[in-house]
Amino acid sequence: MAEGIRIENLVKTYGSGDTAVHALRGVNMAVAKGEVVGLIGPSGSGKSTLLKCLGAVIEPSSGRMIIGDNVIYDGGWKVRDLRALRRDLIGFIFQAPYLIPFLDVTDNVALLPMLAGKPNTVARKEARDLLDALDVGHRAAAMPSQLSGGEQQRVSIARALVNRPPVILADEPTAPLDSVRALAVVDLLNSMARQFDTAIIVVTHDEKIIPTFRRLYNIREGITVEEQNST
Amino acid sequence: MISLAGRDILHGWGKFVLTGVGLGLLIGVTLSMAGVYRGMVDDAQALLDNSGADLWVVQKDTLGPYAEPSSLNEDTERPIRAMAGVDRAAGVTYLTMQIAHEGSDVRVMVVGAEVALPGEPGQPPHLLAGRRIVHGHYEAVADVKTGFAIGDRVKVRRNTYRIVGLTSRMVSSGGDPMLFLSLKDAQDAQFDKDSDAIVRQRARTASSPVLNPPGYPAVAEAVNAAQATSNNVNAVLVTVKRGADADQVAAAIRRWQRVTVYTRADMESILIDKMIANSARQIGMFLVILAIVSAAIVAFIIYTMTIGKIREIAVLKLIGTRNRTIAGMILQQALGLGLIGFAVGKIAASFWAPFFPKYVLLLPADSLRGFFVVMGICTLASLLAIHAAIKVDPAEAIGG
Ligand SMILES: Nc1ncnc2c1ncn2[C@@H]1O[C@H](COP(=O)(O)OP(=O)(O)O)[C@@H](O)[C@H]1O
Numbered sequence: 001m002a003e004g005i006r007i008e009n010l011v012k013t014y015g016s017g018d019t020a021v022h023a024l025r026g027v028n029m030a031v032a033k034g035e036v037v038g039l040i041g042p043s044g045s046g047k048s049t050l051l052k053c054l055g056a057v058i059e060p061s062s063g064r065m066i067i068g069d070n071v072i073y074d075g076g077w078k079v080r081d082l083r084a085l086r087r088d089l090i091g092f093i094f095q096a097p098y099l100i101p102f103l104d105v106t107d108n109v110a111l112l113p114m115l116a117g118k119p120n121t122v123a124r125k126e127a128r129d130l131l132d133a134l135d136v137g138h139r140a141a142a143m144p145s146q147l148s149g150g151e152q153q154r155v156s157i158a159r160a161l162v163n164r165p166p167v168i169l170a171d172e173p174t175a176p177l178d179s180v181r182a183l184a185v186v187d188l189l190n191s192m193a194r195q196f197d198t199a200i201i202v203v204t205h206d207e208k209i210i211p212t213f214r215r216l217y218n219i220r221e222g223i224t225v226e227e228q229n230s231t
Numbered sequence: 232m233i234s235l236a237g238r239d240i241l242h243g244w245g246k247f248v249l250t251g252v253g254l255g256l257l258i259g260v261t262l263s264m265a266g267v268y269r270g271m272v273d274d275a276q277a278l279l280d281n282s283g284a285d286l287w288v289v290q291k292d293t294l295g296p297y298a299e300p301s302s303l304n305e306d307t308e309r310p311i312r313a314m315a316g317v318d319r320a321a322g323v324t325y326l327t328m329q330i331a332h333e334g335s336d337v338r339v340m341v342v343g344a345e346v347a348l349p350g351e352p353g354q355p356p357h358l359l360a361g362r363r364i365v366h367g368h369y370e371a372v373a374d375v376k377t378g379f380a381i382g383d384r385v386k387v388r389r390n391t392y393r394i395v396g397l398t399s400r401m402v403s404s405g406g407d408p409m410l411f412l413s414l415k416d417a418q419d420a421q422f423d424k425d426s427d428a429i430v431r432q433r434a435r436t437a438s439s440p441v442l443n444p445p446g447y448p449a450v451a452e453a454v455n456a457a458q459a460t461s462n463n464v465n466a467v468l469v470t471v472k473r474g475a476d477a478d479q480v481a482a483a484i485r486r487w488q489r490v491t492v493y494t495r496a497d498m499e500s501i502l503i504d505k506m507i508a509n510s511a512r513q514i515g516m517f518l519v520i521l522a523i524v525s526a527a528i529v530a531f532i533i534y535t536m537t538i539g540k541i542r543e544i545a546v547l548k549l550i551g552t553r554n555r556t557i558a559g560m561i562l563q564q565a566l567g568l569g570l571i572g573f574a575v576g577k578i579a580a581s582f583w584a585p586f587f588p589k590y591v592l593l594l595p596a597d598s599l600r601g602f603f604v605v606m607g608i609c610t611l612a613s614l615l616a617i618h619a620a621i622k623v624d625p626a627e628a629i630g631g
């Protein structure tokens with residue numbers, strides 16, 4: 001399988017000198033396209049820091065990050081426009097759906113291709129196809145406030161997928177959900193990963209879903225340990 | 232690309248429109264204040280235009296007759312009339328007073344003008360209705376703004392006058408409508424003493440051996456008669472002959488008479504630069520304060536709207552929206568608010584202008600200027616919110 005994302009020896013130190021916080025001390029990860037992995041660890045272990053480095057919103061201190069075929073970080077950023085990098089290569093799913101309240105469902109999803117310069121009609125067509133694939137096509141014209149929580153989460157997944165990024169970062173996507181819904185979301189992520197050939201990293205401490213990951217990265221004090229789930 | 236600003240406004244349009252209307256009323260007040268100033272200038276221009284004069288001859292070293300009291304003997308006009316370049320010269324009196332009318336009173340400027348000849352300066356140049364004053368006494372022509380009608384009788388001091396004609400846009404520099412009387416009647420009204428004063432003056436004359444020399448009663452009578460009448464005017468209005476240069480004529484009058492002479496330009500500068508100047512500064516202060524208040528309102532509203540969307544802005548940035556796009560969204564919202572406000576303000580000002588007691592003149596050029604000022608203020612006011620939005624870290628969208 002082609003590689004979605006690879007991280008080598010990633011280090012992130014906040015501050016310097018006496019007050020330096022070594023949040024990541026050498027993280028190694030590799031996730032194939034089509035694969036969903038869990039990223040778990042106790043509070044303060046560095047999960048959010050890793051996600052922010054992968055999401056190109058904070059700069060690592062050293063190491064290498066490769067998304068698809070693009071070396072994006074190698075001791076320094078290798079791409080000039082991080083904004084475009086986030087828009088084109090990374091999908092984001094948050095704890096809450098964080099849909100834009102003043103855009104309807106279609107445009108919430110179509111916004112990304114529009115930002116990438118696609119004509120409105122093309123962007124909306126892509127959005128509607130994806131909403132159909134996620135079973136929320138019938139709510140395409142609704143405003144986010146009119147959707148149920150589950151529908152909002154699906155729309156936010158559609159938004160993460162719409163630019164067909166090689167990698168999707170999901171930050172506690174099941175935190176507010178009960179176990180039935182939480183498992184349904186994980187199923188959905190698995191099928192989307194296969195269908196759209198994308199690597200998905202799910203940051204979670206949700207005990208309900210941890211057993212569903214075939215592969216897990218357990219991060220402790222800034223160092224990742226790879227684990228396999230026997231089931 | 233879609234208009235994020237437009238979608239956001241449509242989404243919360245109720246609040247947006249209400250704020251716009253509130254801002255609009257404020258802008259309406261601002262436009263009206265400017266209109267009040269324009270009205271004052273226009274009243275002053277109308278006063279000068281309608282006097283029909285090219286030159287104003289007033290008491291030496293005064294700024295009369297509108298800005299300062301001025302008193303001249305009415306015979307001053309005779310030698311002036313004979314001077315080269317002078318077409319006509321006529322004495323006028325001006326006196327602002329309250330006149331009782333149908334239970335209430337009206338503030339008017341009583342103008343005494345020479346009525347014997349049509350077209351003398353100082354008379355109303357045009358009548359809306361009725362006729363000009365033809366009898367030497369007890370007839371009056373009133374500006375419609377007085378509310379008087381033809382046939383009404385109005386009391387000025389001790390005498391009653393019948394309204395025989397109506398004119399329009401004849402106002403004092405203070406905006407008070409004019410009431411025209413014959414010069415003689417107006418002089419009486421202006422210089423009339425009350426009965427007690429006359430009795431006391433006569434007693435004083437009688438007890439003075441100089442004014443009432445024993446054995447010559449005719450002297451005291453003559454003194455009393457002289458004291459009871461007046462032949463003073465406040466100014467002599469002069470028109471110059473066609474082709475004559477007003478400045479040269481003014482210089483000639485100044486050379487030969489012990490009077491002060493003002494040209495039209497001098498008079499404008501007295502009325503506008505001296506009399507209205509303080510009111511203009513007053514209004515200017517109001518305009519500045521209103522501009523600051525409007526800016527504060529727009530800044531506050533746009534800032535709260537933006538702060539309320541911080542999370543969405545972080546998400547927008549995280550998924551790749553440029554700062555420029557987000558700043559544009561906020562700026563467009565501020566300008567949209569300004570646009571609604573300006574439209575509401577313009578309509579409101581036009582609606583309520585006629586109800587103002589004084590003339591409110593809304594100039595299209597002022598509206599245009601107001602429009603650009605509003606847009607400028609909205610742009611400035613949005614800077615605070617734009618700054619806050621630019622500062623938002625896309626990492627905030629990812630939980631700590
Ligand atoms: N902006 C920051 N500045 C300094 N230290 C930070 C910052 N963000 C996180 N940290 C520290 O880095 C470590 C890892 O934090 P974080 O990545 O948020 O862990 P997690 O998400 O697993 O709880 C913690 O010790 C935290 O206090």
Ligand SMILES: [Mg+2]
Nearest residue numbers: 047048630631
């Ligand atoms: Mg965290």
